[in-house]
Amino acid sequence: MSGPLGTCCLLSGLLCILVLRGARSNSAPPVIQLRLAGEKRKHYEGRVEVLYNGEWGTVCDDDFSLYAAHVVCRELGYMDAQAWYPSAKYGKGEGRIWLDNVHCSGSEKSLAQCESNGFGVSDCKHSEDVGVVCSTKRIPGFKFIRNQIHNDQVEDVRIRATYSHRKRVPITEGFVEVKDGGKWRQICSEDWTEMNSRVICGMYGFPGVKRFNVRPYKLLAQRRKKNYWGFGVNCAGNEADLSDCKLGREIKLKGNSTCGRGMPAVISCVPGRAFAPSVSIGFRKAYRVEQPLVRLRGGAMLGEGRVEVLRNGEWGTVCDDNWNIRAATVVCRELGFGSAKEALSGAKMGQGIGPVHMNEVECSGFEKSLTECSFNLESLGCSHEEDAAVKCNIPAMGFNKKLRLSGGRNPYEGRVEVLAERNGLLTWGSVCSDSWGTMEAMVVCRQLGLGFASHAFQETWYWQGDPSSDAVVMSGVRCSGTELSLDQCLHHGSHIDCPKGGGRFAAGVSCTLTAPDLVLNAPVVEQTTYLEDRPLYALQCAMEENCLSSAASKADPTSYRRLLRFSSQIHNNGLSDFQPRAAHHSWTWHECHRHYHSMEVFTHYDLLSLNGTKVAEGHKASFCLEDTQCDEGIQKRYECANFGSQGITVGCWDTYRHDIDCQWVDITDVKPGDYIFQVVINPNYEVAESDYTNNVMKCQTRYDGHRIWTYNCHIGETFKIRSTHTDEKFFFFLTGSCSIFLMMVDIKWDEKVFSQPPIVQVQNGIIMKWNLSLKMLKTSNYTH
Numbered sequence: 140m141s142g143p144l145g146t147c148c149l150l151s152g153l154l155c156i157l158v159l160r161g162a163r164s165n166s167a168p169p170v171i172q173l174r175l176a177g178e179k180r181k182h183y184e185g186r187v188e189v190l191y192n193g194e195w196g197t198v199c200d201d202d203f204s205l206y207a208a209h210v211v212c213r214e215l216g217y218m219d220a221q222a223w224y225p226s227a228k229y230g231k232g233e234g235r236i237w238l239d240n241v242h243c244s245g246s247e248k249s250l251a252q253c254e255s256n257g258f259g260v261s262d263c264k265h266s267e268d269v270g271v272v273c274s275t276k277r278i279p280g281f282k283f284i285r286n287q288i289h290n291d292q293v294e295d296v297r298i299r300a301t302y303s304h305r306k307r308v309p310i311t312e313g314f315v316e317v318k319d320g321g322k323w324r325q326i327c328s329e330d331w332t333e334m335n336s337r338v339i340c341g342m343y344g345f346p347g348v349k350r351f352n353v354r355p356y357k358l359l360a361q362r363r364k365k366n367y368w369g370f371g372v373n374c375a376g377n378e379a380d381l382s383d384c385k386l387g388r389e390i391k392l393k394g395n396s397t398c399g400r401g402m403p404a405v406i407s408c409v410p411g412r413a414f415a416p417s418v419s420i421g422f423r424k425a426y427r428v429e430q431p432l433v434r435l436r437g438g439a440m441l442g443e444g445r446v447e448v449l450r451n452g453e454w455g456t457v458c459d460d461n462w463n464i465r466a467a468t469v470v471c472r473e474l475g476f477g478s479a480k481e482a483l484s485g486a487k488m489g490q491g492i493g494p495v496h497m498n499e500v501e502c503s504g505f506e507k508s509l510t511e512c513s514f515n516l517e518s519l520g521c522s523h524e525e526d527a528a529v530k531c532n533i534p535a536m537g538f539n540k541k542l543r544l545s546g547g548r549n550p551y552e553g554r555v556e557v558l559a560e561r562n563g564l565l566t567w568g569s570v571c572s573d574s575w576g577t578m579e580a581m582v583v584c585r586q587l588g589l590g591f592a593s594h595a596f597q598e599t600w601y602w603q604g605d606p607s608s609d610a611v612v613m614s615g616v617r618c619s620g621t622e623l624s625l626d627q628c629l630h631h632g633s634h635i636d637c638p639k640g641g642g643r644f645a646a647g648v649s650c651t652l653t654a655p656d657l658v659l660n661a662p663v664v665e666q667t668t669y670l671e672d673r674p675l676y677a678l679q680c681a682m683e684e685n686c687l688s689s690a691a692s693k694a695d696p697t698s699y700r701r702l703l704r705f706s707s708q709i710h711n712n713g714l715s716d717f718q719p720r721a722a723h724h725s726w727t728w729h730e731c732h733r734h735y736h737s738m739e740v741f742t743h744y745d746l747l748s749l750n751g752t753k754v755a756e757g758h759k760a761s762f763c764l765e766d767t768q769c770d771e772g773i774q775k776r777y778e779c780a781n782f783g784s785q786g787i788t789v790g791c792w793d794t795y796r797h798d799i800d801c802q803w804v805d806i807t808d809v810k811p812g813d814y815i816f817q818v819v820i821n822p823n824y825e826v827a828e829s830d831y832t833n834n835v836m837k838c839q840t841r842y843d844g845h846r847i848w849t850y851n852c853h854i855g856e857t858f859k860i861r862s863t864h865t866d867e868k869f870f871f872f873l874t875g876s877c878s879i880f881l882m883m884v885d886i887k888w889d890e891k892v893f894s895q896p897p898i899v900q901v902q903n904g905i906i907m908k909w910n911l912s913l914k915m916l917k918t919s920n921y922t923h
Contacts, residue, residue: 177229184272186229196235199263200225206245212273231265294318309534312407324368327398334376336406341478344534345408360402377504379478411475437489439590442531445488455496458521459484466502467529477532488528490712538624546602552649554604559612568612569645571637572597577824578620580648589650600643611641654829656713665852667706680731686801702803710792718786747815757804766791811844
């Protein structure tokens with residue numbers, strides 16, 4: 140114990156006891172700490188557990204109320220409570236039942252201030268443990284550090300850069316300051332450790348710390364008036380947030396001599412490569428991901444998504460059993476972000492595909508990769524409904540200050556206006572809508588932190604934007620969809636070319652927090668592929684919809700067309716329904732087939748040569764997007780009958796059977812040989828999705844002129860090399876979303892290299908690493 144009370148203890152043990160009794164008689168509430176725990180829960184709900192006298196215990200549900208739940212949630216940093224549950228809904232706790240018959244008015248700052256039987260006085264069993272559901276909204280600036288003796292709260296933490304560094308983005312180095320009682324205060328460096336720096340850097344979105352020149356900070360500290368915080372900080376280094384650290388020793392406040400042997404604590408952080416201040420600094424100093432074995436998918440923002448792991452050449456997911464903030468932080472740091480803000484369970488970022496590679500993950504928090512943590516290889520009982528996900532801390536880049544939406548009915552929609560420099564002045568202006576589409580809208584919504592794009596608008600006359608911002612200041616915008624800000628996309632720069640002008644033709648967007656995610660069932664395609672020869676006169680409707688090759692228009696009507704037929708089963712694994720962008724009234728009627736097309740091109744079907752050249756093609760319009768079947772417990776919402784609404788509900792799938800028109804590729808003029816069969820869903824990005832990388836399926840295909848075989852069908856970006864010959868020249872199939880499909884390579888034979896199927900690493904369209912020795916690359920057709 141420290142301070143005057145600790146001095147009293149040193150002088151006289153007996154006197155100390157009397158002082159403690161006197162302090163308790165003054166009705167000061169006991170110091171407690173709360174947490175939410177339990178089985179199969181979200182981060183903002185769970186069994187209420189109380190830390191009192193160094194021991195965790197539970198709260199009985201007798202007389203508990205929503206007012207008490209409000210107090211619990213606010214004490215944990217949430218705005219309020221949504222509900223509370225009796226009878227151990229989140230499982231039975233262990234240890235003491237600390238509180239029973241709790242009565243709160245709702246205005247208390249701590250559960251300890253509510254009336255109750257007293258700590259440890261209860262006649263309940265753990266079958267009566269109470270649970271709460273809090274609002275997902277956090278109290279702005281809520282941070283706290285505490286131990287069992289003190290309950291000291293700090294409102295915020297910051298890295299205060301020196302004057303010469305304040306214009307740098309992001310700020311990676313400076314004094315550590317905490318906001319206490321409305322004032323910013325420094326922390327004495329006497330007990331400051333690298334582990335403390337590691338935690339602060341993680342909170343600010345940086346994966347690591349580095350050395351710095353302390354001399355200029357000493358000189359600056361000598362000239363400045365200091366205002367120290369009254370405590371030190373004691374972090375182990377694996378905490379995700381300063382609130383998880385222990386409180387250090389109490390500091391005696393004596394003006395400028397408070398930290399006699401030290402100075403205000405300083406930290407220097409290493410940014411991830413995506414956030415490096417400049418390209419040169421980024422490639423030389425920034426944190427690098429050496430061999431990415433982990434990736435994030437399905438998140439709207441950079442640094443969030445479903446966790447996927449590469450194992451044995453195949454990407455798979457992580458089961459959420461025992462998934463916690465420590466494991467999530469390992470993932471975030473591994474990928475060049477800071478610590479984790481949230482460890483999400485229950486497929487909060489959508490369901491993945493493929494195997495579940497890891498279960499019951501346990502991390503110390505210091506591992507360099509999630510694959511170094513201990514885990515259970517068995518995933519029995521785990522389904523993709525339990526896929527783990529993360530939200531990571533990322534650096535403050537200030538991108539959201541350079542863009543705004545104007546004139547919309549709500550903050551999630553409006554005309555896009557950017558802050559640009561014109562004639563030496565910063566001015567707001569609009570964006571030319573030529574070539575404006577879903578990918579550009581995706582970047583805007585991400586830059587503003589508004590989630591996914593819902594729609595991209597090329598006319599915004601119905602939104603009354605700021606008249607002073609009508610002038611076009613950006614044109615020719617083309618985005619890949621992965622950029623952090625709109626100005627990172629290709630555009631015309633200072634030369635504006637926008638024939639339509641701004642005003643009513645300025646670009647606009649609407650954003651949404653959730654999005655669908657369509658995934659094709661690859662095994663269904665592989666199992667249903669076959670050939671059919673059909674007379675041309677029976678394919679007139681298909682010809683009208685351009686479902687046959689161009690040669691068919693000149694062919695004899697009595698001739699036959701050879702069709703590669705197959706079934707497709709398209710699942711919606713996202714978090715919102717997939718619906719056509721076009722409204723009912725704008726659907727196209729096709730008289731021959733007598734149905735409406737809600738999307739003229741819903742899928743592309745292509746047969747590619749081994750060097751990536753298209754040799755045959757087909758396409759499918761969405762004449763009937765509906766819920767053919769759904770997972771158990773999910774109700775069908777979309778049905779095409781009687782001009783009904785079209786779409787695919789979350790957890791449902793739409794099946795296009797092999798025996799319907801246009802569900803084929805016309806291969807009449809294709810010669811026998813080896814090919815790649817490719818299916819692309821939503822190829823023109825007409826509808827925004829949370830993940831486009833899983834919209835492509837590829838199969839290896841062999842055609843002998845009479846029969847056809849499809850095999851090794853798979854989704855996504857996994858690149859596997861498989862040899863088809865055993866002499867010195869080898870053919871290798873590279874299957875994935877980039878258009879590299881076959882290479883003919885001269886190899887120095889090495890049995891050790893080829894004991895396992897070799898893997899190629901491809902990142903951002905560039906072959907990064909081969910694990911085999913190549914003499915010469917003879918042929919490749921590569922575009923990105």
